[in-house]
Amino acid sequence: MKKLIFLAFVVFTGTVFSQTYTIANVPQNLIEDANSVMINQQVTVHVNDVNEMEYSYHSVLMVLNKNGKNDLLPMVYYNSETKVKNLEAIVYDEKGEEIEKFKKRDFLDISAVDGESLYTDDRLLLINYTATSYPYTLEFNVTVLTEDTAFLPPFDPIPNYNSSVLSSSYSIDVVPELNLKYKIFDEEGRINSTQNGTKSIFTISNLKSILDENHGPTLSATVPKVLFSLDRFNLKGIQGSTANWQEFGIWMNNRLLNGVSEIPEATKVKIRNLVSGENSPMERAKKVYQYMQDNTRYISVQVGIGGWKPMPAKEVDRLGYGDCKALTNYTKALLSVAEVPSYYTLVNHNSSKVNILSDFTSMQGNHVILAIPDGEDYVWLECTSQKKPFGFLGSNTDDRDVLLITPEGGKIAHTHKYTYDENTLKTQGKVILNVEGDISVNVKIESGGIQYNDRYDVEFQKIEDQEAFYKYYWDYLDNITITSMKFQNDKEQVKFMEDVAFEARSFASFAGDKMIFNLNVLNRSTFIPRRYANRNFPLQLSRGYLDEDEVKLLLPEGYEISYIPEPVAINSPFGEYTASTEILPDGNLMYRRKVIRYEGAFPKERYSEFRSYLKQIAKSDDQKIILLKK
Structure with missing residues (x-):
């Protein structure tokens, strides 16, 4: 760092x-x-x-x-x-x-x-x-x-x-x-x-x-x-005060944000026509946000204070680009034309959830987002992305204290916290195993919340990078060939769907008349964290998640089931895990798996218990089934 x-x-x-x-x-x-x-x-x-x-x-x-x-x-x-x-x-x-x-x-x-x-x-x-x-x-x-x-x-x-x-x-x-x-x-x-x-x-x-x-x-x-x-x-020649957050917010609103919100008349007409007939402020905001995404791009100012006073909105309108402050201010100005109030918001952009310090008034924050009042809460907009859904933040600005800049002064607020049942990954697959031990796989993956944030960008990558993404994701499988990839990004529901087909040779191994292979084909946990003889710091699980898998395995003709693992259920302070295999009426198998990770902080003494929990999951995910040649 x-x-x-x-x-x-x-x-x-x-x-x-x-x-x-x-x-x-x-x-x-x-x-x-x-x-x-x-x-x-x-x-x-x-x-x-x-x-x-x-x-x-x-x-x-x-x-x-x-x-x-x-x-x-x-x-x-x-x-x-x-x-x-x-x-x-x-x-x-x-x-x-x-x-x-x-x-x-x-x-x-x-x-x-x-x-x-x-x-x-x-x-x-x-x-x-x-x-x-x-x-x-x-x-x-x-x-x-x-x-x-x-x-x-x-x-x-x-x-x-x-x-x-x-x-x-x-x-x-x-x-x-x-x-x-x-x-x-x-x-x-x-x-x-x-x-x-x-x-x-x-x-x-x-x-x-x-x-x-x-x-x-x-x-x-x-x-x-x-x-x-x-x-x-x-x-930059403007004197201000950090005596308290209210005074700081008034200074920033009146001195740094004043005079930078003017939009060209032609753009005002476009926005008014765009939202004409929409009675809901939030629906108007969605259209304005999409307009901003379609007509701008983000550039990065590496260091310094140039971004603290945003570039005028009319310049962003003319150039079509800006840094985070410029694009946020531009979006705020467009929303104002659409009669949707919003607040310029200072935030610490970091995956580790760094708060604005409410008890120490100073120049804080390294990023800016936008807050739209929604009853007692706010809808948060990330204005530097041309791809993110309306109201979705992601893992760099979620669940932390931020500073709203309002005409009445600075106000501390808290961004959306994504709970484990929002951070979802649902995997449904069909695996066809042949007599040579090779597999053909069709899998549909639906992600939401922070897991959506981790995956949706694959749609915009080059084909070779998409293939590399999946080979890395299934790196425990050898000899993978990706045969097709389809994507659907439901930005309204914040769900990303992946439809992938691939083949893998030599998936199963043989021992005489026995064919041996792993039940968990598509979402196997292999990571075991490092052991510490003397750990120094507490255990922090910063985000929870929910994984649910349902995979049908079609067995090769000429083989019968010799051994199938017993169901596994693990409950711990860190989460829950279940895995089971059902023999279907047609003789094939249905593998089901569910993992819940809880968010939380634990004393350092419990790290070994957490590590043991992950080892149990990895052991279960590595369980084998044995088929016997008839």
């Missing part, structure tokens, strides 16, 4: 190091399980006025192997409000001897925008260093002066999993009238903090690397860190 440091700009960060430092001088406990070691990090922030901040970052990272090479990316963002004063990177070999040095002039200067020129002054300075051997050490030094004080860099010393810290410090000095606020995340009390007049100093040292544990909390939720914010700040 690459760590982002926001300073009204974004800079990728890492660690600092002495030219004479070698791996022999690094404490052994910091090398264990580490891909990199943060030798020394020094961050200094001076906020001299509401529109003047200087930020200095000095870091050295010892990269122990190729997996640690991205723990420090020498990269800095700048624009017309942000000037890079000093910039250099130095590479040292394993003996601590300098082997390469990059001055500011050696850094690549590229656009921060993906492919288009919405924000022409947003730029990146970066180097791409390719190591020839390990370990090596990378030193990165940068000083930036900016007029934007909305984003204060956090004290966030651990850049990644498997990265340890020898020493890290953070100093911030703010003029009193701006009222510095901070929030410490450190349950174990590892951060030392001191106050010296207007200067706040935070230090930490000797942090062992954190391992990425299966079904554990995110790195962000486990590492010690400090977040900072000012009551008064400047953003």
Whole structure:
């Protein structure tokens, strides 16, 4: 994971190091399980006025192997409000001897925008260093002066999993009238903090690397860190307030979103004609959303604050593209023409369900969605996708606290939580087994909820990629040949249907007159999570789901059933599992399977129980049937 440091700009960060430092001088406990070691990090922030901040970052990272090479990316963002004063990177070999040095002039200067020129002054300075051997050490030094004080860099010393810290410090000095606020995340009390007049100093040292544990909390939720914010700040020449969420929302609504909603008259006429005769606001909203999807595309602004003030809706209308803020604002403007109210909404876009912090008012969120009031609840729109159904979010913005920007101010709300019985996967199949042990299969798969989100995009892939998707999905089967694929995307019901046919040679094995094969052909669980001698973190099952399978197996002539497994039923705090096989009147078989996964958090001591539960499922899914030649 690459760590982002926001300073009204974004800079990728890492660690600092002495030219004479070698791996022999690094404490052994910091090398264990580490891909990199943060030798020394020094961050200094001076906020001299509401529109003047200087930020200095000095870091050295010892990269122990190729997996640690991205723990420090020498990269800095700048624009017309942000000037890079000093910039250099130095590479040292394993003996601590300098082997390469990059001055500011050696850094690549590229656009921060993906492919288009919405924000022409947003730029990146970066180097791409390719190591020839390990370990090596990378030193990165940068000083930036900016007029934007909305984003204060956090004290966030651990850049990644498997990265340890020898020493890290953070100093911030703010003029009193701006009222510095901070929030410490450190349950174990590892951060030392001191106050010296207007200067706040935070230090930490000797942090062992954190391992990425299966079904554990995110790195962000486990590492010690400090977040900072000012009551008064400047953003692209606009002064604002984070005294509380209400004031912040009023500022954003009146200053950032004001004046960017105008739609060309010709488009207004199109929208009015489009929704003419529709009395239901939600039906009008569906038509407007489809219009937006049909007439725009998404581009990504890689870093920076260019997207905080959306591009005017009339520009999106003219160009046909925008980033998340621009497309959300454009959709909001179109809905307004259709007389459907909606709210611009800040959200943390992350599969790990990261909340907007309700008790710490600051510039939060890395994405924007739209909220349409629907009684006591909201219908949520993802405006960057040309494919998603109306009102469907998916796994990057579901079930988390977000911030609505309303004329009355900012309001915390919660996005839709997809329950296990919404996250469905229903599999119906027919498997024909011949005397050579080969199978011909026809299968229909219907997915909903988050499982819909995981699968619907296959329809838009190239044929070779679609075939690769299914070969990976059924990777426990050898010699697969996909013979046909058909898809139906019911966006109204949010259901995705797949109709796939394939053949697999040598599915069954032979032992004399016996033919042996696996009952579970189409949805076999094979994953057993890693065993931990000493697990560090709680068990988190972030989303539930429901799988239901019904597969008919047509047996080859000349064989009779010799052995068939008994039904299996497993109940646990983590879910339920059943599997059974019925002998049909015609002598063939019907295999039925049902899996329910519960969402929940459990003490780390229960991880081994969870692992045992998954092993039981895998064992059942691997059960064999034996046929005997007549």
